[in-house]
Amino acid sequence: MSQSVYKPKPNVVQALFGRTKAVIGVIHSLPLPGSPHYDGDPVERIYAYACAEARRYAEGGVDGLIVENHGDIPFAKPDELGPETAAVMSVMTDRVRREAKLPTGVNVLANGVIQALATAKAAGASFVRVNQWANAYVANEGFMEGKAGLAARYRAAIQARDVAVFADVHVKHGAHAIVADRSLTELTRDAQFFDADAVIVTGQRTGDSAQLDELETVKTSTSLPVLVGSGVNPDNVAAIFGYADAVIVASALKHDGGWWNEVDPDRVRGFMDVVRRARA
Template sequence: MSWLKEVIGTEKAIIAMLHMQPMPGDPYFDKAKGMKWVIEKAREDLDALQEGGVDAIMFSNEYSLPYLTDVKKETVAAMARVIGELQPEIRIPYGVNVLWDPKASLDLAAATDAKFIREIFTGVYASDFGIWDTNCGETVRHQRAIGAENVKLLFNIVPEAAAYLAARDIKQIAKSTVFNCRPDALCVSGLTAGSATDAGILDEVKKTVPDTVVLANTGCRIDTIEKLLQIADGAVVGTTFKYDGKFENQVDRTRVKAFMDVVKKTRS
C-alpha cells in the first residue's frame, strides 16, 4: 500500500488543481478587483471540485505568468491568505505548488498545514524562463529546518516548457532520482498544462521504479484517465475540469463529477 491511501484516503488518487487568479506582484493582477476577488474565484473553484468528488486539491499560482524560479515573498503571502480564508471550507486533503520554487512551496506548506507539494526539485534545464537550475540537497535541508519533514514531495521529472541540458533517458532520470533524492512521488508531464501525458513514457517510468508512486501530471481527460490509471498510481488533473476544457476558465462541477464517476468505476 502506498502513502496515497494514508494521506489522501485512496489508491489511484485524483489530485485536482485549484488555479489561483493573478495576485499582487503578478503582471496580470487586477488591482481594481483586488484580493477579495481572487479569494472569491478560488472559493468557487474549491466548491466545484469538492462537490464534484475529487480526492485532494493542490493550490497553485498557475496564473502568475510568466513564472519565476525564485518566487517573490508577496506571492507566498497572497497564497497563504487565500488558503487561510478558505481553510474552514476545505473538507479534503490538500497540497500547494508555488511555481516554480520548491523552497517557497515548502514555506507555504508549513504555514498552511498542506500535506504535499509538487515542484521541479532536480536537474538543469533550458526553459522558457531561461536556464533553470535546481539544488535538491539544499531544498530537503530547508524542509527539515522549517519542520516540514512530513510534507510529501512530488517530483516533476518531465518539466513543462523545459528540456534537460544534456540528453538523458527518462528511465535513467527516474532511477537516479529515486536513488539520490528519495522522492515521495514522480510526476510525468506533457509539454504544458493541459498537454497529454505520454502513456508510453508513464509506463517506462513505472516499470523502472515500481516501488515509487508515479502520477500522470498533465492532460488527463475523461477519455484517457482509465488507461492512465491502469499504469499510474494516480493523477494530477487541472484543465479538463474547467468549462469547455480550457486552461483560462474556472472549474465546471459537471465536468468534475463526470470525470470522477469514470475514476470510481475504474477503481472498483
C-alpha cells in the same frame, strides 16, 4: 544489526488520500500581487475565487486539491519571486484547505520549492509539487536548476518533513538536452535518489497528455508512487490508471476545457463517474 541510511517510504498517495487511483483537482489562482496581470483588486477576491473553485471540486467528489499561482504567467524564476507570492499563497491555501476539507498541496511557479514549502508549513498543506527537483533543464523561464539539496534542508529546518514532495520527471514546458545522457529511467531514479516522495509524468505542455510508453517507463523505474500531471481526461483516465497511482487534473474539468476558465461542476461529476468505473 546493521542500520540502513534510508528508511522505507510508505505509499504517500495512499497515506494522504486514503486510496490509490486518487484524483487531485488543480486550483489555478487569479493573478497575485506582484505578478504582471494583477490589477489591484482586494486579495479577498482572490481568496473567494479559489474557495469557490475548491467547493466545485469537492462537491464533484475529487480526493484532493493543489493550489497553483497559474494566473501569474509569465512566470518568474524562484529567486525573482517577491515575498508577497508566498504570503498570499499561504492565506489562499489555508482557506482552500478549510473550505474543501481535503488534502491540499501547493505549487509555486516557476519551481519555487522553498516558497511552496513555506506556504505549506503556514497553511497546513500536505504536499508540494516541484517541477524540477533534481538535475536541470532549459524551461520557458530560462535555465532551471533542481534545488533538492537546499529544499530538503529547508524543509527539515522549518520542521516540515511531514510535507511530501511530488517531483516532476522530464517536466513539460522545457527542453532536457543538457542532460540528454540521462535517460528517462535515470531521471526517474535521480528523483527517488534525491528523496522525493512521489514522481509526476506530464505531456509537453499544460493540457497535453502524458504518453503511456513514458508513463510505463517511469513506473518500472521507481518504487515511488507515480502520478500523471497533465492531459488527463475522461477518455484516457482508465488507461492511465493502469500505471498511475493518482492524477492531477484541471483543464478537462474546466468550462470549455480551458485551464483559464472556472471549474465546471458537470464536467467534474462526469469525470468522477468515469473514474469510479475505472477503479472498479
